[in-house]
Amino acid sequence: MFAAYATHFDRDRPLTGLEMGERPRPEVPEHWALVRVRAASVNHHDLWSLRGVGLAQEALPMVLGCDAAGVDEDGNEVVVHSVIGATGHGVGPDERRSLLSERYQGSFAEYLAVPRWNLLPKPPELTFAEAACLPTAWLTAYRMLFTAADVRPGDSVLVQGAGGGVATAAVILGAAAGLRMLVTSRDPAKRERALALGAEVALAPGERPPHRVDAVLETVGAATWQHSVRSLRPGGTLVISGATSGQALPDAELTRIFFLELRVVGTTMGDRDELAALLSFCQAKGVRPLIDSELPLDRAPEALARVERGDVFGKIVLTS
The missing domain is CATH 3.40.50.720 (NAD(P)-binding Rossmann-like Domain)
Incomplete structure (x- = not known):
């Protein structure tokens, strides 16, 4: 599958560690789901990962990306809660929590594997790009x-x-x-x-x-x-x-x-119940995430460069 991934760290020039190309499709353990990613939004977390913050050397190469919206194996349109291990669902009960792209491969790819518990129904009122802005x-x-x-x-x-x-x-x-x-x-x-x-x-x-x-x-x-x-x-x-x-x-x-x-x-992030409340709030109030631009996944380096420069108003979303 095509993906954007980190191969090495550079604190001063983080984008030098970003590669684009083929990666293995993720394995799907018991109680996990495979999601065909339709949209993934870009966060400062992705730049910190390329600087080696929160990401261990031994975890490389690592597909970047925390947020995703897509379609699961059963055809359901879903939003991914990006915190893994907060409750033990799908992982060991003593595993500390982490974000996608820290311990488990991230969402800047055609496919993503996450615990099934991390999937929430995508409201039909939201596009995949809008829904992908929400989890982080x-x-x-x-x-x-x-x-x-x-x-x-x-x-x-x-x-x-x-x-x-x-x-x-x-x-x-x-x-x-x-x-x-x-x-x-x-x-x-x-x-x-x-x-x-x-x-x-x-x-x-x-x-x-x-x-x-x-x-x-x-x-x-x-x-x-x-x-x-x-x-x-x-x-x-x-x-x-x-x-x-x-x-x-x-x-x-x-x-x-x-x-x-x-x-x-x-504070940092939010839990699954808060994401469900946020989705409900967006439905009830007609609130829609502000999208700066939508770019295809193969333009991830351009998207990350804009985030690094601060040349963004709202969210940049990568689509695949």
Whole structure:
């Protein structure tokens, strides 16, 4: 089968480790399913894998890709929950959880094998490309908003970095749920597009928001940390699920955090039940993932290069 896969690691030039070509069709253990992949979305996780983060040398070559939507052996249209081993379904009960493309071959291929428990019905209202956007970035945004931040309609939420998959998902989901969404971006065009998606306010980096917010969603890290902390109201919540700009903080704002009794909550991904809730939310509210572009699988290097440059608004989806 044709696939996009990692052959070696390079922290500075991650795309040098990406190869395109034939790989063996995955074996299907008992209680697993074989999915014909119709669409797989691209995530920053794929670049981190090519840098050797979360992926062991002995696991190479590894097919990249966390997210997928496709058709199982019985002809069912399905969405794949990409966390393997969280509950023991389909794997040993003591196996630590991992994402597809860390321990098991990923979704940038014509076929994918996953535990049958990881399959959810694809809503007929969603295209395969739209459904493939949900299991990582959109599920992370859903969990950040409604589980970790625990916000309610009418609350205000600041999203750092307006263009990425998690950020655009958070704006769309939050606006649909009656939240007052604010965003930041270096790019004026991305700020305008965020407003069109439902954000009430779009700020330049470091610009003071018109009012302090109930929660901040942080995926950027060091570059925006101080602004995030200073934007919160007393008792507010900062939810962090990534650090694309690095982890070294010049000032962690610890005094402000304890004096204002702020909550700092770390989170990653979401569970199968949350993915089912997200799918239901999209059906009920008519919410659709924002797709930057759809590219055939053989253009995976182009897609990953755009993600590396930050030249994306929404999600890039690979189709096969």
